[in-house]
Amino acid sequence: MTKEEIKDLYSMKDILERYGLPKPNRAGFICCPFHKEKTASMKIYKDSYNCFACGANGDVFSFVQSMENVDFKTAFKMLGGTYADKSDYQHKLFQYRCQKRKETKKIREEKRKALHAEVLEEIKLMKAIKLLSSVFSDDWCYAVNKIEYDIYLLGYLMTEKG
Ligand SMILES: [Zn+2]
Secondary structure, eight states: OOHHHHHHHOOHHHHHHHTTOOOOOTTSEEOOTTSOOSSOOEEEOSSEEEETTTOOEEEHHHHHHHHHTOOHHHHHHHTTOOOOOHHHHHHHHHHHHHHHHHHHHHHHHHHHHHHHHHHHHHHHHHHHHHHHSOTTSHHHHHHHHHHHHHHHHHHHHHHSOO
16 A cells, blocks of 8 residues: 555544544544643544644654654554565566567567568579570569569578567
């Protein structure tokens, strides 16, 4: 839970109950647990308190802090607070990105291999057409141009990094 979630969940009354303290009187006062007194001088609000005698005041967290004599972090955790573990989150994000990059690389590599095989296949075909066609015929010219283009494409595919 975050600080705000805890504040939404627990009212000051819940916190008083947690420590077995009496309910506020009609006027909303209790005897201050932080100093000795016979008359109730601590006003309890929905999410805060203020002692008109000793000046103790704050919210649910500082109340727990004072009752337990602990720092905010401890009080926060006692009330169910959790800190998003940043390093853990960043680690997971890093892992996710690495995984994505690997997948993308693999897909590109597979595409490149498939295209490479296709081009090789086409060159074979074009060479066969070239052999079977009379020199400078349309088919022959087409095959020559295609082979030239395919060789260029092969070179590109070979140098392209996956
Ligand atoms: Zn007080």
